[in-house]
Amino acid sequence: MNVLELKKTANEIRKGIIEAVHSAKSGHPGGSLSAADIFTYLYFEEMNIDPSKPDDPDRDRFVLSKGHVTPGYYSTLAHRGYFPVEDLKTFRHVGSYLQGHPDRKHIPGVDMSSGSLGQGISAAVGMALSAKMSGRSYRTYTLLGDGEIQEGQVWEASMFAGHRKLDNLVVIVDNNGLQIDGNIAEVCSPYPIDKKFEAFNFHVIHTDAHDFEQIAAAFAEARQTKGMPTAIIAKSVKGKGVSFMENQASWHGSAPNDEQYAIAMEDLRKVGEALCQK
Amino acid sequence: MSEVKKIATRESYGNALAECGAEYENLVVLDADLASATKTGIFKKAFPDRHIDCGIAECNMVGIAAGLATTGKIPFVSTFAMFAAGRAFEQIRNSVAYPRLNVKIGATHAGISVGEDGATHQCNEDIALMRAIPGMVVISPADDVEARAAVRAAIEYEGPVYLRFGRLAVPVINDNPDYQFEIGRGITLREGQDITIISTGLCVSESLKAAELLEADGIQAKVINIHTIKPLDEELVVAAAKETGKIVTVEEHSVIGGLGSAVCDALCAKYPAPVLKIGINDVFGESGPAAELIKKYGLDGQSIYEKVRAFVKGK
Numbered sequence: 001m002n003v004l005e006l007k008k009t010a011n012e013i014r015k016g017i018i019e020a021v022h023s024a025k026s027g028h029p030g031g032s033l034s035a036a037d038i039f040t041y042l043y044f045e046e047m048n049i050d051p052s053k054p055d056d057p058d059r060d061r062f063v064l065s066k067g068h069v070t071p072g073y074y075s076t077l078a079h080r081g082y083f084p085v086e087d088l089k090t091f092r093h094v095g096s097y098l099q100g101h102p103d104r105k106h107i108p109g110v111d112m113s114s115g116s117l118g119q120g121i122s123a124a125v126g127m128a129l130s131a132k133m134s135g136r137s138y139r140t141y142t143l144l145g146d147g148e149i150q151e152g153q154v155w156e157a158s159m160f161a162g163h164r165k166l167d168n169l170v171v172i173v174d175n176n177g178l179q180i181d182g183n184i185a186e187v188c189s190p191y192p193i194d195k196k197f198e199a200f201n202f203h204v205i206h207t208d209a210h211d212f213e214q215i216a217a218a219f220a221e222a223r224q225t226k227g228m229p230t231a232i233i234a235k236s237v238k239g240k241g242v243s244f245m246e247n248q249a250s251w252h253g254s255a256p257n258d259e260q261y262a263i264a265m266e267d268l269r270k271v272g273e274a275l276c277q278k
Numbered sequence: 279m280s281e282v283k284k285i286a287t288r289e290s291y292g293n294a295l296a297e298c299g300a301e302y303e304n305l306v307v308l309d310a311d312l313a314s315a316t317k318t319g320i321f322k323k324a325f326p327d328r329h330i331d332c333g334i335a336e337c338n339m340v341g342i343a344a345g346l347a348t349t350g351k352i353p354f355v356s357t358f359a360m361f362a363a364g365r366a367f368e369q370i371r372n373s374v375a376y377p378r379l380n381v382k383i384g385a386t387h388a389g390i391s392v393g394e395d396g397a398t399h400q401c402n403e404d405i406a407l408m409r410a411i412p413g414m415v416v417i418s419p420a421d422d423v424e425a426r427a428a429v430r431a432a433i434e435y436e437g438p439v440y441l442r443f444g445r446l447a448v449p450v451i452n453d454n455p456d457y458q459f460e461i462g463r464g465i466t467l468r469e470g471q472d473i474t475i476i477s478t479g480l481c482v483s484e485s486l487k488a489a490e491l492l493e494a495d496g497i498q499a500k501v502i503n504i505h506t507i508k509p510l511d512e513e514l515v516v517a518a519a520k521e522t523g524k525i526v527t528v529e530e531h532s533v534i535g536g537l538g539s540a541v542c543d544a545l546c547a548k549y550p551a552p553v554l555k556i557g558i559n560d561v562f563g564e565s566g567p568a569a570e571l572i573k574k575y576g577l578d579g580q581s582i583y584e585k586v587r588a589f590v591k592g593k
Binding site for chain 2: 057061063103104105111112113114115116118119120121122123124125126127128129130131133134152153156157159160163
């Protein structure tokens with residue numbers, strides 16, 4: 001996909017995010033929107049995956065360690081063809097397979113159940129380790145929140161990944177700067193994030209999480225990196241793409257009402273329209 | 279009387295892993311800097327490339343095992359019961375059991391028989407924690423024969439299994455050549471009509487001693503070894519209650535949430551009967567030689583005998 005196509009796809013994924021949380025009257029739009037471009041690049045460009053073969057042993061793996069941003073994850077999987085986009089409207093409803101947090105038992109394309117912060121990265125490390133042990137060439141990606149890295153288990157996993165030189169592992173930190181209780185730097189600062197991962201023997205790359213050219217360059221650099229895992233610190237805007245949600249911690253875990261839903265969809269419609277004229 | 283062979287079930291665990299290593303190529307073993315104590319070092323010696331030392335980071339170890347399991351490996355994670363069921367409880371619940379991954383938790387140094395290390399390392403709550411998790415199989419073998427059979431059964435079983443092993447050498451009691459291990463199937467070791475003693479782990483051999491002492495008093499005690507606490511062999515438990523009326527449970531675990539509670543849960547629903555729970559009475563352990571602690575906390579044959587006799591006589 002070229003950059004324009006990626007942007008159009010990301011915009012459709014953002015619409016799916018709003019549809020899902022509005023329908024559920026709950027969910028996490030802020031961090032879903034901040035990660036939407038990363039999701040898009042991973043599933044439409046970077047990863048070696050085939051929605052018709054979700055269990056292929058040689059497929060690339062993805063673990064959503066910041067498991068609460070299922071609206072972004074599910075919308076991406078749906079648009080990629082793992083399940084009908086229409087099903088996003090069942091998100092968080094009783095009886096739906098689209099659980100509040102990822103459930104690998106029931107959702108096509110979900111490689112690992114997650115949601116309790118700090119745990120997904122360990123599973124991703126296990127997947128990457130398994131590839132090394134079995135001589136398989138698949139790569140493993142995991143997306144973490146910048147608040148999530150306050151969890152100690154993240155650093156247990158990072159120590160292990162660095163020690164084992166897992167160069168088939170890419171850790172992406174969605175650095176939107178906000179967590180439930182406010183600015184991450186004020187709640188309990190995880191900064192400097194880059195120096196921490198470097199200290200755990202990672203190759204560290206900075207990128208703008210909403211610039212596809214930079215994102216592409218970051219993942220290409222990760223692929224070239226040998227002998228150590230890569231951490232991509234993706235500077236993002238929480239709520240990106242929806243005017244009233246941008247940079248507001250309050251949109252971490254709340255859903256728009258009907259009026260807000262209409263404004264959000266109008267914002268995204270306009271973005272889509274502008275992209276079509278390019 | 280000939281000397282009874284004694285071996286710690288942690289030793290059996292390490293031996294069984296090494297025995298199964300060649301047969302099961304996907305078997306991998308993870309440890310958290312305790313390979314010499316959990317005895318996974320025996321496996322490491324035979325299969326160094328399939329032994330993963332995660333360092334002192336149990337929560338991450340469980341998560342790595344979960345990731346390995348998604349790719350078809352059969353991981354055994356090993357550490358002390360305290361740090362598996364205790365420290366990594368939530369990882370076992372959310373990263374292993376909820377996704378129903380094929381991870382086996384080989385927890386050693388369970389109960390007060392840890393001995394000198396004392397209360398911080400004596401986990402008397404692991405059965406309670408593990409049996410509360412949906413879909414978790416909980417196995418507590420009584421001796422070497424059973425521990426090795428349990429490891430093999432856990433490998434053959436698809437899904438999460440918690441295996442409880444001890445530090446202290448215990449007598450081999452399952453020396454019957456017809457011995458068979460089946461997950462969820464209890465074993466009647468001794469018939470009796472007056473009382474049933476249901477036991478697990480190292481308390482099984484002590485319960486057999488108690489049954490001998492009871493016999494000298496004219497009390498015939500049935501002794502049942504429940505190696506699988508979940509799923510519990512409810513049929514066997516209910517049949518025993520119907521036959522002998524009263525039931526005694528004996529375990530090296532808190533009386534809250536362990537074998538005794540599992541038995542009571544089953545009987546409450548299916549055949550209410552008086553139950554005496556012998557175990558750790560809602561207290562922490564302490565330092566000391568294991569054998570002395572077992573006596574102090576009333577889990578030796580003599581103590582069990584005295585409590586059962588009083589219970590039978592209605593005191």
